[in-house]
Amino acid sequence: MKILLMVLGFLFAVLPTAEAAIYQQGIVYVIYDEEGAAAPKNKTDINANGVPDVVEDIATQINAARELFKDVFNYPDPLGSERYKNVTSIEVDIGAKEVMKNNGYAFSAVRKNSKHNPKERALQIQVANTINPHKNSTPAHEYFHLIQHGVTRCRGTWYSEGMAKWSQDSVTKIKKYPDGKNLPTLLKSKTFEQEVFKVSYDASNLLWYPLAVNMNDKAKIPSSLMKKYKYVDGAPVFQDNIIYGANVMREVLKSFKAREALLTKEFGSWDEWIKNRNDERSYKIMFDGIKEIQAKGKI
Numbered sequence: 001m002k003i004l005l006m007v008l009g010f011l012f013a014v015l016p017t018a019e020a021a022i023y024q025q026g027i028v029y030v031i032y033d034e035e036g037a038a039a040p041k042n043k044t045d046i047n048a049n050g051v052p053d054v055v056e057d058i059a060t061q062i063n064a065a066r067e068l069f070k071d072v073f074n075y076p077d078p079l080g081s082e083r084y085k086n087v088t089s090i091e092v093d094i095g096a097k098e099v100m101k102n103n104g105y106a107f108s109a110v111r112k113n114s115k116h117n118p119k120e121r122a123l124q125i126q127v128a129n130t131i132n133p134h135k136n137s138t139p140a141h142e143y144f145h146l147i148q149h150g151v152t153r154c155r156g157t158w159y160s161e162g163m164a165k166w167s168q169d170s171v172t173k174i175k176k177y178p179d180g181k182n183l184p185t186l187l188k189s190k191t192f193e194q195e196v197f198k199v200s201y202d203a204s205n206l207l208w209y210p211l212a213v214n215m216n217d218k219a220k221i222p223s224s225l226m227k228k229y230k231y232v233d234g235a236p237v238f239q240d241n242i243i244y245g246a247n248v249m250r251e252v253l254k255s256f257k258a259r260e261a262l263l264t265k266e267f268g269s270w271d272e273w274i275k276n277r278n279d280e281r282s283y284k285i286m287f288d289g290i291k292e293i294q295a296k297g298k299i
């Protein structure tokens with residue numbers, strides 16, 4: 001009983017309550033408590049529309065990242081993908097940071113009865129109530145996880161967290177990118193491979209940025225998009241117009257998807273692979289896909 005109460009206490013504390021407010025911006029719905037432990041800490045409302053600006057800004061950052069990846073760089077849209085067909089929206093729950101511990105979470109499972117309309121299905125993200133999108137790219141990071149989930153079942157935090165951290169380049173200004181010159185040599189080294197498999201967020205600096213720079217994949221965010229997406233106070237969502245690696249990462253995701261057949265064969269069946277997605281054998285097959293893309297030399 002005590003355990004049950006603790007579990008219930010956890011759920012009530014972390015998620016918005018049944019009386020939560022819902023803010024909609026396009027296909028993004030942000031669900032938040034106006035008062036209490038899970039309510040957004042920053043209640044600034046400079047446009048006086050009754051919605052805390054951070055709530056609007058979270059939705060804006062997600063919509064901006066979505067348009068950039070989907071319409072500019074042709075990433076598959078998680079909504080309507082093979083895995084998520086009949087899913088029409090993204091729901092973002094604002095939760096208490098003290099309970100969540102981390103800044104955000106993206107679920108791979110669909111919310112069958114969405115909170116804004118129980119007849120519709122939604123993809124789900126959780127964002128901590130301390131997040132301020134001006135300084136923090138958690139919403140874009142979590143949205144990128146939805147792209148990953150929509151494309152491939154491949155796992156491994158070196159891939160999922162490392163690449164999601166890379167994706168934050170879309171909305172933040174990166175002062176110095178790691179040098180990718182020695183990446184071709186590193187990719188041939190077993191020690192490097194082992195090092196990559198052990199890390200999560202740090203794989204962005206160890207592997208993903210060097211890969212992007214090495215492959216010279218420097219792209220510009222169109223000025224129309226730079227102008228379109230502004231936070232409530234007028235600050236631009238895209239802090240600079242340069243993004244490295246957007247084309248390379250799309251190809252890596254496609255390569256992982258294409259390798260699912262190989263992975264199924266390696267493990268004997270799809271179910272066996274799914275059970276063992278965090279096995280090094282699985283990682284190596286994914287890694288070979290990255291090597292192949294790098295060896296081709298252009299995207």
Ligand SMILES: [Zn+2]
Nearest residue numbers: 141145161164
């Ligand atoms: Zn993440």
